[in-house]
Amino acid sequence: FFYFNLLTLAALHRHLATRAAGQVILNVPETKVTALENGLRVASEDSGLSTCTVGLWIDAGSRYENERNNGTAHFLEHMAFKGTRKRSQLDLELEIENMGAHLNAYTSREQTVYYAKAFSKDLPRAVEILADIIQNSTLGEAEIERERGVILREMQEVETNLQEVVFDYLHATAYQATALGRTILGPTENIKTINRADLVEYITTHYKGPRIVLAAAGGVSHDELIDLAKYHFGKLPTRYKGEAPALPLCSFTGSEIRVRDDKMPLAHIAIAVEAVGWSHPDTIPLMVANTLIGNWDRSFGGGVNLSSKLAQMACQGNLCHSFQSFNTCYTDTGLWGLYMVCEPGTVRDMMHFTQMEWMSLCTSVTESEVARAKNLLKTNMLLHLDGSTPICEDIGRQMLCYSRRIPLHELEARIDAIDATTIKDVCTKYIYDKAPAIAAVGPIEQLPDYNRIRSGMFWMRT
Incomplete structure (x- = not known):
């Protein structure tokens, strides 16, 4: 009887804990969204902190460039902090430092972002500075020449980061002769020739109200943010002189880039199949599948005890120094795959076990494995939203990708709806019998040669 009561009490505690966890997710601050007359969207989440992050997420990156001006979006990001008609570069840096704030920016293949982290009381000044740098940058010739160098x-520093090099190669071979195949920084010859007219043309072409989101998180008032947006961004143009720039189509090609260098100690290899864009219904199952493969590094304490079967094999067989699975999404396409760092003699075995694990996702993944991966995915998502800056980034990105912020409880429900059958069906659709894109650098003599005649995924020549 006593044992039965203990079991009943434990079950009751689990039920209450589950209900409380659900209430916590439902009670997270609401993301409020308002659109201005010129199409610019204002999105914020007020968590009552004493600090805030506010930024501009712009639907424009290197994908909207061509061969001649590739690198312009990134060049423009560099020029944003080099002075405006109102502030010199020194004035801007002193004002930010005196506020105790941080100002930053980055460019991706589809987005350009400018953001500031500051005290909540300084939100008006932060918004005004962001408005100033994207609307009134002087783009002086002297500053342009200095930024070239x-x-x-x-670019030289990036070339020493082999992971970035391999992923650039992977995009180049996966999206051959398309905009996604080009690098974000652009080729050296473009950097040497980009001029002020190129920068101005990029701004006037892409920095329009409907393609910009003003996002904020932390201690922010949505009504105050709307007023600031109307005052500082209300004059941003909403219409194009001609037709709006269309999203360049980027088709996937199963192909390879191999850069063999036997003097290097380790082989760096990335392999990927074509996946889907952000808003595709198969995105969530592919994220769970990505979590099932997982990642591993020799520095990890537990290798053989990790849930990832590939991690167990890599640890027991000393197959690699590290590996990490990835699911890179764009608007209408994506790359789902694995990046690995191996010693020359283990490349073939690591590729063999990778293909085995990919095939097991299509044929034999179990419900318990999927349940564990779903819990890990939800945990990682929640841990990522730790602080105003990642939350603000999540708001801005989701507004551009989905035109709304997906609530956490909805995201959790969509993850919970996935089972082993879903994983098998989706992975069969995108992985099984599909020709991958491969990029490899280093001593890769043992990298297997794949038979493309059948357009099959991983049909090794014996």
């Missing part, structure tokens, strides 16, 4: 040095 900075970007060229940045």
Whole structure:
């Protein structure tokens, strides 16, 4: 009887804990969204903090460039902090430092972002500075020439980061002769020739109200943010002189880039199949499948005890130094795959076990494995939203990708709806019998040669 009561009490506690967790997710601050007359959207989440993050998420990145001006979006990001008609570069840096704030920016293949982290009381000044740098940058010739050298040095630094090099190669071979195949920084010859007219043309072409989101998180009042947006961004143009720039189509090609260098100690390899865009219904199942493969590094304490079967094999067989699965999404396409760092003699075995695990997703994944991956995915998503900056980033990105912020309880429900059958069906659709894109750098003599005649995924020549 006593044992039965203990079981009943434990079950009751689990029920209450589950209900409380659900209430916590439902009670997170609401994301409020308002559209201005010129199409610019204002989105914010007020969590009552003493600090805030506010930024501009712009639907424009290197994908909207062509071969001649590739690198312009990134060049423009560099020029944003080099002075405006109102502030010199020194004035801007002193004002930010005196506020105790941080100002930053980054460019991706589909988005350009400018954001500031500051005290909540300084929200008006932060918004005014952001408005000033994207609408009134002087783009002086001297500053442009100086930034050329900075970007060229940045390119040299990127070339020493083999992971970035391999992923650029992967995009180049997966999206051959399309906009997604080009790098964000652009080729050296473009950096040497981009001029002020190119920068102005990019701003006037892409920095329009409907393609911009003003996002904020932390201690922010949505009504105050709307008033600030109307005052500082109300004059942003909403219409194009001609037709609006269309999203360039980017088709996937199963192909390879191999850069063999036997003097390097390790082989760096990325392999991917074509996945889907942000808003596709198969995105969530592919995220769960990505979590099932997982990641591993030799520095991890537990290798053989990790849930990922590939991690167990890599640890027991000493197959690689590290690996990480990835699911890179764009508007209408994506790359789902694995990046690995191996010693020359283990490349073939690591590729063999990778293909085995990918095939197991299509044929034999179990409900318990999927349940564990779903819990891990939900945990990782919640841990990522730790602080005003990642929350603000999540708001801005989701507004551009989905035109709304997906509530956490909806996202959790969509993850919970996935089972082993869903994983098998979706992975069969995108992985099984599909020709992958492969990028490899280093001592890759043992990288298997794949038979493309059948357009099959991983049909190894024996």
